[in-house]
Amino acid sequence: MTNEKNYADVKTNKGKDWFYTDIVKEHFFNPKNLFKTKEEADNYDADGMGMVGSPACGDMMKLWIKVDSKTEQIKECKWQTFGCASAIASTSMLSVMVTENGGMKVDDAMSIKPQDIVKRLHDLPPRKFHCSVLGDKALREAINNFFEKSGQKDRVIRQGAKVIDKILNITDKDIEEAVLEGATNFESLQKKTKIGVQDKSCIPEAEQLLRFYREKYFGAD
Amino acid sequence: MVKEIYLDHSATTYLDPRVKKEMDKYFCEEYGNPGSFNTIGLRAKEAVDDARETIANILRATKPEEIIFTSGGTESINLAIKGVMRANKEKGKHIITTTIEHHAVLDTCEYLERHEGYEITYLEVDRYGLIDPKDVEKAIRKDTVLISIMYANNEIGTIQPVAEIGAIARKHKVLFHTDACQAGGSEELDVNKLNVDLLTINGSKLYGPKGVGILYIKRGIKILPIIHGGGQERGLRSGTENVPGIVGFAKALELTQKEKVKENKRLIGLRDKMIKDLTEKIPKTFLNGHPTKRLPNNVNVTILDIEGEAIMLYMNQYGICASSGSACTSKTLDASHVITAIGLPYEAAHGSIRFSLGKQTTEKDIAEVIKVLPDIVKHLRSISPVNLDLKEVLDQVKK
Numbered sequence: 001m002t003n004e005k006n007y008a009d010v011k012t013n014k015g016k017d018w019f020y021t022d023i024v025k026e027h028f029f030n031p032k033n034l035f036k037t038k039e040e041a042d043n044y045d046a047d048g049m050g051m052v053g054s055p056a057c058g059d060m061m062k063l064w065i066k067v068d069s070k071t072e073q074i075k076e077c078k079w080q081t082f083g084c085a086s087a088i089a090s091t092s093m094l095s096v097m098v099t100e101n102g103g104m105k106v107d108d109a110m111s112i113k114p115q116d117i118v119k120r121l122h123d124l125p126p127r128k129f130h131c132s133v134l135g136d137k138a139l140r141e142a143i144n145n146f147f148e149k150s151g152q153k154d155r156v157i158r159q160g161a162k163v164i165d166k167i168l169n170i171t172d173k174d175i176e177e178a179v180l181e182g183a184t185n186f187e188s189l190q191k192k193t194k195i196g197v198q199d200k201s202c203i204p205e206a207e208q209l210l211r212f213y214r215e216k217y218f219g220a221d
Numbered sequence: 222m223v224k225e226i227y228l229d230h231s232a233t234t235y236l237d238p239r240v241k242k243e244m245d246k247y248f249c250e251e252y253g254n255p256g257s258f259n260t261i262g263l264r265a266k267e268a269v270d271d272a273r274e275t276i277a278n279i280l281r282a283t284k285p286e287e288i289i290f291t292s293g294g295t296e297s298i299n300l301a302i303k304g305v306m307r308a309n310k311e312k313g314k315h316i317i318t319t320t321i322e323h324h325a326v327l328d329t330c331e332y333l334e335r336h337e338g339y340e341i342t343y344l345e346v347d348r349y350g351l352i353d354p355k356d357v358e359k360a361i362r363k364d365t366v367l368i369s370i371m372y373a374n375n376e377i378g379t380i381q382p383v384a385e386i387g388a389i390a391r392k393h394k395v396l397f398h399t400d401a402c403q404a405g406g407s408e409e410l411d412v413n414k415l416n417v418d419l420l421t422i423n424g425s426k427l428y429g430p431k432g433v434g435i436l437y438i439k440r441g442i443k444i445l446p447i448i449h450g451g452g453q454e455r456g457l458r459s460g461t462e463n464v465p466g467i468v469g470f471a472k473a474l475e476l477t478q479k480e481k482v483k484e485n486k487r488l489i490g491l492r493d494k495m496i497k498d499l500t501e502k503i504p505k506t507f508l509n510g511h512p513t514k515r516l517p518n519n520v521n522v523t524i525l526d527i528e529g530e531a532i533m534l535y536m537n538q539y540g541i542c543a544s545s546g547s548a549c550t551s552k553t554l555d556a557s558h559v560i561t562a563i564g565l566p567y568e569a570a571h572g573s574i575r576f577s578l579g580k581q582t583t584e585k586d587i588a589e590v591i592k593v594l595p596d597i598v599k600h601l602r603s604i605s606p607v608n609l610d611l612k613e614v615l616d617q618v619k620k
Contacts, residue, residue, distance in 0.1 A: 016309060019534075028531075028534065029535075029538065031604060034603075034604055038603070051606070054565075054568065055526075055568035055569075055571065055607045055609070056566070056567035056568040057567070058528065058571045059528075060606055060607060061606070061608035079604075080604055080606035081604060081605065081607055082526065082527065082528055082605045082606060082607045083528050083531065084528050084529075084530035084531055085530060085531055085534050087528075088604065158333070193327065201567070204566060204567045204568050208568075
C-alpha cells in the first residue's frame with residue numbers, strides 16, 4: 001500500500017499542462033483517507049457501507065463510515081474508487097469533507113450535493129461532473145446502511161431509484177428486491193425481472209448489483 | 222522537470238528536421254500562389270507539381286493528377302466518401318464499412334445515412350480486430366457503391382488484408398477506399414498491389430506537417446467536390462494550396478517509405494519486447510489486437526481493475542505520454558468503440574492503454590515504462606474496489 005508515500009511530486013509540472021485544478025491533482029496523486037493495508041480493508045468494522053456504479057460503466061465507488069453513536073458525527077470515512085482522475089479526487093475530497101472539524105453529522109452529510117464537492121475541488125470540467133455525482137450517492141447508501149444497522153430504519157432516506165435496464169425500466173431497487181426474494185445468480189434474477197433480455201448492455205451492471213446485494217444481505221459467496 | 226518520453230506517435234509525430242528544412246523556403250522566400258501566372262507563382266506551382274509527382278511515384282499511381290492535396294486525413298475521408306457516393310447515386314446508395322473505423326469514417330457515414338438517405342453496412346471484426354474478406358463479399362449488394370475499410374487501426378494497430386478486400390471489390394465492380402492514415406509511414410503503399418481505388422494519407426503521422434493530407438483517386442472514378450471555389454486540384458479541392466505543407470508531406474512520405482524496412486525492424490523489436498514485459502510484469506494484463514498483423518509501433522494493453530485515464534495521468538507525472546481508450550478520454554464518455562468491437566466486456570474495456578512508438582523511441586524509454594508502470598498499477602489497484610478474474614474476462618472475449 002502506498003498511501004503513506006507522496007506518490008508523485010505534484011509541483012513538478014508547475015500545474016501548467018494539467019487538465020484539472022491543482023486541488024484535483026493533489027487529491028488524485030495523494031488521495032486521503034485510504035486504507036493503509038489490505039488487511040485493514042478486509043477487517044474494517046464499519047458502521048455503514050455504501051456502493052455505487054460498476055466497472056462496466058467506468059466508475060465505481062465503495063465507501064465505509066464510522067459514526068459516533070452519541071454525537072452522530074462521522075468519525076472515519078474510508079473509500080475505494082475505480083475511475084478516472086476526477087472520480088478518485090472527488091471521492092477523496094468527499095471523505096475529507098465529512099470527517100473534517102470533528103466530523104459532519106449524518107443528517108447534514110445526507111444532503112451533500114455533487115455541486116458541494118465540485119466547489120471544494122475548485123471546479124471540474126463539465127463533462128466530468130457525473131463522476132463526482134457518484135461519491136455523494138455512495139455516502140447516502142452508507143448512511144442508510146448505518147441507520148439500518150443501528151436499528152433506525154425509520155430514518156432511511158431512499159433517493160429515486162436508478163434505472164439499470166433502459167428498455168424494461170428495471171431499477172437497482174428492483175434488483176435489490178429480487179435478491180431479497182431469493183435471486184442468487186443472474187439466471188434467477190433474469191427470471192424474476194426479465195432484466196437484460198433486451199438491453200444486453202446492462203448485464204454487467206446488473207450482475208455487479210446482484211453481487212453487491214447478495215453480499216450485503218447474505219454475506220460473501 | 223521530468224524528461225518527457227513521447228509514446229503517442231499515433232496521435233501525431235514531430236516534424237523530421239529534414240522535412241522542415243525542405244519546407245523552410247516556402248514560407249518567406251517562395252511564398253507564391255501556385256494559381257498565379259507570374260514567376261513567383263509558377264515556382265510555387267512547380268514545387269506542388271514536384272511533390273505530386275514524388276507521391277504518385279511512391280503510390281505507383283498512373284498519373285500525378287490522381288493525387289489530390291487536402292487539409293488532412295479527415296478531409297480526404299470526407300471527400301472520398303461523400304464525393305463518391307454523391308457522384309454515383311444512379312448506381313445505388315449502399316456503403317460497406319467496419320465497426321472499428323476512425324470517427325472520420327464512422328461519422329461521415331452516419332451523416333450520409335441520416336441526412337441523405339444512404340444505407341450503411343458495418344462489418345464486425347474478430348477478437349484481433351481483423352475483417353474477414355468473405356464477410357465483405359457477403360455484404361456486397363447490387364446497389365453497393367463503395368467499400369471503405371481502414372488499412373491499419375489507430376487504437377489497436379491491426380493491419381487489414383487490404384489487397385484481398387480490394388480484389389473482392391474489383392471483382393464485384395465496387396469502389397474501394399482505404400484510410401491509410403496510420404499505415405502511411407510503415408506499410409506498402411503501391412495502389413496496384415493493394416487494389417484500391419481511393420486512398421487517404423495524412424502528413425502529421427509520418428513526421429510531416431499537420432494540416433496536410435492526400436487523397437489518391439484512381440483515374441476515371443466519378444467523384445464530386447465537397448469544397449467549392451477557385452477550382453484548384455482539378456476542381457476537387459478549391460482553396461489556395463498549402464505549398465509548404467505539400468512540399469513537407471512529399472518529403473516526409475519519401476523519407477519514411479525509404480527508411481521503413483530498417484525502422485520497422487527496429488520498432489518491431491521494441492514493440493514485442495514491450496508487450497512481453499508489460500504482460501509478464503503486470504498481473505492481469507493482456508494485449509489487444511493481433512500479435513503479428515499489427516503496426517510496428519503499436520502496443521495496446523488492457524490492465525484489469527483500474528481505469529485508463531487514471532493510469533495515463535499517473536504515467537504522465539513521470540513524463541510518459543501515452544493515450545487511453547477509456548471512456549473519460551472519449552467525447553461520448555463511452556468505452557472505446559474499437560475495444561468493445563473486439564469483444565472485451567464492458568467492465569474490462571475501460572482499462573486500455575495505447576503506447577505508440579516512433580523514430581526517437583529508445584530501449585531506455587521502454588525500460589522506463591516497464592520500471593514505473595507496475596508500481597502505478599499496484600497503487601491504483603490498491604484503491605480500487607474492483608477485482609475481476611482474468612480468466613473470466615478472457616472467456617467473455619470473442620472467440
